[in-house]
Amino acid sequence: MGSFEDPRQQRKPKPWIETPLIESTSLSQAAGWLTFPLRAIGNLVLSYASDPANQGKQLHFFIASAGNAGLAAAFAANALSYPCTVCVPITTKPVMVAKLQEAGATVVQHGANLDEASTHMKSIMDALRGKPADGDSAVPVVPIALHPFDHEKIWEGVSTMVDELAYQMPPREDEAESGEFDDESLPIDGIICSVGGGGLMNGIIMGIERQERMYGKARAGSTYTNSTERRNNIHIIATETQGADALAQAVAKGSLVSLPGITSLATSLGAIRVAQRTLDNALYPPAGVKVHTLVLHDADAAKGVLTLAEDQKLLVELACGICVETAIGPTPSRRKSKLQGKRVNGHQKPFSPVNDYGTQTEVQSYLRRFIPNLNSKSRVVIVICGGSNVSLEMAAEWRQKLEEGWGTENGIVA
Template identity: 25%
Template sequence: MELADLEDAARRITGHVRRTPVQVVDAGDPWLPAGGVLKLELLQHTGTFKPRGAFNRILSARERGELDPRVGVVVASGGNAGLANAYAAAALGVPATVFVPTIASPTKLRRLHEYGAVVVQAGTEYAEAHAAALERVAETGAVHCHAYDQPEVCAGAGTLALELREQLAGLGREVDTVLVAVGGGGLMAGVATAFEGDARVVGVEPESAPTLHEAQAAGEPVDVAVSGVAADSLGARRLGSIAWEVAVRCAVHGVLVDDDAIVEARRAVWERYRVVLEAGAAVPVAALLSGRYRPDRGERLAVVLCGANTDPSDLVAAAGVPS
């Protein structure tokens, strides 16, 4: 995947996705030094970055004549890719069937039905739902929309980083390091491609789902056990092949955080900024708050906050605000 693929994706999905804002962090904030910025991609349609890749995948398939409007698309997802593809399919007038593991959150399941998707629960992990989805694709001829390991999906995800670059330039700011969550790695691949040669990318993941960490240790993607508070969104069992190629090429630095740090980061972002994050989206902040990633003095940071599909009631209780 190259920068040109991201630029093509940006042109293709214009008008279908939101341009999400950036928030400049207050100068002197101890957890994001040097006046860094937050990319608020949680404000995207469906509450995550995923519609960027979903629209790029479906529109590309339609351009190539591969999309049968009678059977539409099939996707396996812990929830967010399913939401994105259901939303994109509805917007483009085609049906969507979403295979989800039984750990998918009730919030995400409810919204899948609201978008008009046919929802099939299969297995306890993403990998099992994915296998069932492939069977449905073979039976029906539907377009398969992978949650994270297709070129169009990764390139679409990377369009948020093209936006971020433009927004930083408009603010007269530069960035040395971009922190981003890693599950299957599609978002990381897109962000690293966008910033290749200009900024370091740090991929942060839970200790309980260490796909990037284990791939870097083994020299190739390998299966990992998946559990923990972020498993519904960062629940891939193996890093994607595109993500691995980009991680090697761009020297992506991997960082692990534990569940306690993720929970605390999610609460901290709510208390300081009144921004509601799902657990998977809080992992880059967790790396900073826990000290798992320690910026150098003067290092200019950008943090991608990529999703908000969660029940916020525990955040409200934690902050002492009446619900």
């Protein structure tokens, strides 16, 4: 969906609204940039609609989703005048169901998680396949299943966000002053994103790889301060909530893990198993990229939601709030912690404050655990992945629960 950018700065028209990169010094001196992608599912829908093999056919899109991917599918399908059915788990909040219906989707609630909703969706598709479309008996329905995160076109759509970062992010201060540009296609030290099945993270890594390739070609014919490698790795902090931490558990085991269910309130992260590409990227990221997993409590996600609401006047859901809390926490006034350094099956065990909290008086921020030499000039981008499954009433409820001690379980000191 759309075209990919040439390295650094070439702008081309796109069939989506370019998402802004917002400097947010109120959140943190180190993590001061926010970006808001909404393009992955749209790219997948458009790829099917524009396929010559589907011309003249009555497509009907189906997706199993905890909410946000379904909402994107409904908007994209509606924009192209195609019907869309979204199958959601029974845990999906009424506010999200209403938004899906307002976007033009037919909503079916079934099952306790995405896998169960997906299985039910396939039975609906099988019953519909080949039947005549409404009002035109000559045109049979062609049901198309959209995977919410495990598809090349999903990652490709997300990757365009990185192209926008490449020309939106201003040069580093030392480069601007000297007029000499370093060997970085992306002058960024870290990117914080949440992980459900991993579509967002995979797309970010795909975009970084493309920028490095494209910039490398441009670099070959130019003079730069370093001509072989970028100055620093880009550290991706892949955040999850306890009870929706399929990636962290897979990294610890060294192979895919299926959760028995989703117990986190961050239902948009409710994939019981990540894509194989997600695990591969976490264990064996491409050159110039380091991936770190971080598991926090639902209460941490709520703190991030409230912080963003207070500082930026933006109301987002728990799946987004967890990224904000990753950028600014923990602080001495909120909790005490220690970094666990054990290795499991040859892999670093993911740090999980829910399980790994100690009684040390010295507190190290999450960012400092993962990004070497972090300082006030470091560039860390916080990806706000979606904010539909939230309301003012929900935020007020989370605030009250925090005031009553939510998050102090399991030895966590709030």
